[in-house]
Amino acid sequence: MEKWLMFMEIYQMKKQGFKIRRIARKLGVSRTTVYKYLEKSPEEMAEWMASTRKRKRKLDHYELLIHTWLSENPDLSGAQVHDWLKERFADLSVGESTVRSYVKELREKYNIPKVMTPRSYEAIPELPMGKQIQVDFGQSKQKTTQGRTQKVYVICFVLSHSRYKYAEWLDRPFTTKDVIRAHEHAFEYFGGVPEEMVYDQDALIVVSENGGDIILTEEFQTYYRERKFQLYVCRKADPESKGKVENSVKFIKQNFAKNRVFRNIEQWNEQCWEWLERTGNGKVNNTIKKKPAEVFSVEKKHLKPITKKIIHSPINSSIARVVRKDNTILYESNRYSVPLGTYDKHNSVYVNATDDQKLRIHESMGGPIIAEHQLCEGKGELIQDRQHKRDRTKGIPAYMKTVSEAFQNQDKAMSYLMEIQTQYPRYMRDQLKIISDSVKDVPSNIRAEALNECVKSRFYSASEFKDVLTHLIRQQQSTKSTEMAIQQMSAGQSNYDNMKPEVRDLDPYLEVLEGAVK
Template sequence: MNIETWGYIRHLFFVEKLAKKVIARQLNLDPKTVRRALAKETFSNRQSLSRPSKLDPFREKIAALMKTYPGISVVRIHEEIRKGGYDGGISILRTHVRSLKPEKQAFLYIRTLPGEEAQVDWASTGRIGDRKSSCFLMVLSFSKMIYIEFFPSQSLENFLAGHVHAFHYFQGIPRKIRYDNLKSVVLNRLGPNIQFNRRFLDFAAHYLFDPSVCNVRSPQEKGRVENAVKYVKNNFLAARTFGSLADCNQQAADWRDHTANVRIHGSAKARPIDLFREKEQSALISLPRTDYDTRMTCSVKSSSQCLVRFDTNRYSVPFPQASMLLTLKADDQFVSIYDKERLIAEHARSYDRHQVIENPEHVKGLLGARPQGAAFKHRDAICALGESAGQYLDALAKTELRLDKQFQKILDLIDLFGKSEVAAAIEHALQHGAFGHEYLRNIILANRRARAETKPPGTPSSKINPDLIRTIWVEERNPEIYDQYCHIKEEDDEDPKP
């Protein structure tokens, strides 16, 4: 009973002089309610004491389950507390769980213009192949076109490289790009005062877009890319296997072009690729003539052994640049080393640890002046073919053959026929106890004849290898087949008869 009902009952009884039964009948109330209202001189809305609930012994367990598993369903909670003896229904449990959840906030839907905005974020994807990985995502807010690429880390260099690749994929640049407070974008933030990463600002100025940062803990301000993260995890990564990061990116590109960007988008009710081509692509900022150099750059000093250290590994440089201060630039695929502005060495980047990555050409001019050192370098190059190669050289050392000469000849075979064929010949020779470069060459040629491949790839001139000419087989041709092209009629050597 509220205060209006209480006051009206008293008015009808004391002023209108109606009987209690009449008041109860007129207001459709129980007579006891009328008597209780008349007995009260002042109105007091006392809450009835709450009755004990079957949920009371399980409230702490319910709260713990919801804290540990934020997305847990009421059905699962019901299953868990029943194990502890709860015998009540699920309806009061639903009401209790609903009271523990924070109220959902409401937000305005903001429509963006073509080419006006994109949103960018990282998504942690665990391990792919033998290394950790993260997914870079860029979504055009108008057309919902998506670009994704997987990187081995969320470094600034990979972050910038992802932007460049996305710009080229879209063939243009949006006017504004939204971010959360990534370290690659924001170094420090105190309220509205933002300290941007200087290199990132330089990158943004190069491509003429305006970087925009969301408020702290406000993922709804870049909801399009947040939804894209969920879409990638549930639609692409789920139930797929990847042999390596390269394999993952290849599958991701296929999924992006044949699934993500050609589906009917849930909110746009159209295919992102159609909206992009018809309305958004022409509104993007044109690409600059040259791309920003996104590689990691640092100064390094080469050792007396012609090696520079980067990311726990060592990479070779030409011997004239030994013990010099050099510049190293690295991206996710290559490590490039410069002497001032001149490129002097480039290697495939290794993600193993404590490896030595060498180019034999870098010390080739040094080997003539260090014959003993040359033999060791040749031996290491042969051992790199595999375990069988090391065993073969150990057995070769027990013969009376001159090792330095044998090493050089085996390296010549590698240059001529390739590592795989020489490695196979070494394994065959090791099984039959045939030691020496002559045996290896004969085994390779025999294998080639069996495959009808007598010409080695990258054949050098006959001056370098004069015996090679004798091993080349040329198919015999009937000379008459050329006559039809030259229109020459062959005459008989004998005198014509009169």
């Protein structure tokens, strides 16, 4: 019957001109479901409903077993039933949502209500004026003017006695620095500081809680000591202990943020503060039956005055990040570039997100800025500064000029190098290095001769130039060796004037000749 009612509501809303997206949002279903229902006429829907009532379902075979489990364990959940079925019947393929629906029907069919163990509460007397502020965080997804979805984050402060509220939004997750700044804004809004602040165990404020020993984050610990208020941290999984702010966050999300179009964070905060004056603090509270703004006018006098403003500069909000091999750092699931060579010089750098959505990267804590990027809202993106890219063309002309200066005819050498660049544009730096290394300690005349020979023979390659140069060097060395030998012989000619040739005995030759005659 519920499906038939759903069909009728969808059918009527579509007839009234509602769009599919709006129908799905109002009824809390997906657009696919809306399309599925709209494809059927009332007659087809009735036939389909009748077929589903007659159709045998997969879990009907296990009805008796599930009924037994529910009878013996009234507090059994649908998720547990699904797990028990998988444990006993490995071949059973059924979704958890199907099991939950089936369990719900069996409970109605056999009148087996689920036994709940509710938590016992007791009324707590209202706290004195100026005693306590409760703090909590929330988030919401809003439609933008471009039709996209923007996730926004809120921190809410509530005076426990008057229920007077203050809220501040960001279009990115809060940092500890943001939390501290929001505290200062809230105290300015309230006109004073309470005796006690109540927090959840949020990682921006609390590092750990062990049997009452609270360890705060370093930044918040510094701020807490300067402001000198009492601090109360709720136990884990105990949101009821700060129920006033929990309700306030829900009120802000449901009454202010719901269905509101997001344009920019500045306008969003201004609209929220106007809403606080008009509705959040101007509407009668259901518990105290008074307007928070009226009660606050009296409670404000009981807050401790703000004697000085906290200077945020001593609080360091920089976060260390490891420099990756590709000279990038990872921040909130995105990669941001740093100058080439940073990886070789520094193992880590420090990043700081500014109020104007900039990410500044420092080479050391409080050191000079080596890179600055616009924060990216997406995930898995590479944000790269053009100056951080290797300009592979930059330096080649200067390199060519340097190499050409090693030759007597620099213009001819430059023309030759330009021809090589035409042949090997991708490897020009390597070509230049080979030529530069090969001409070291080589006489200028041999360099010139090698260049002339390569141009004449059209050898436009560094390896061919090197081969020609090597051949000429060997040829010169061979010529020098010959000249040295001739010079030595010429210099020692007078020593051979008195020398006489050796005279051998003729007997061995006569013996050979006699044998030939015989």
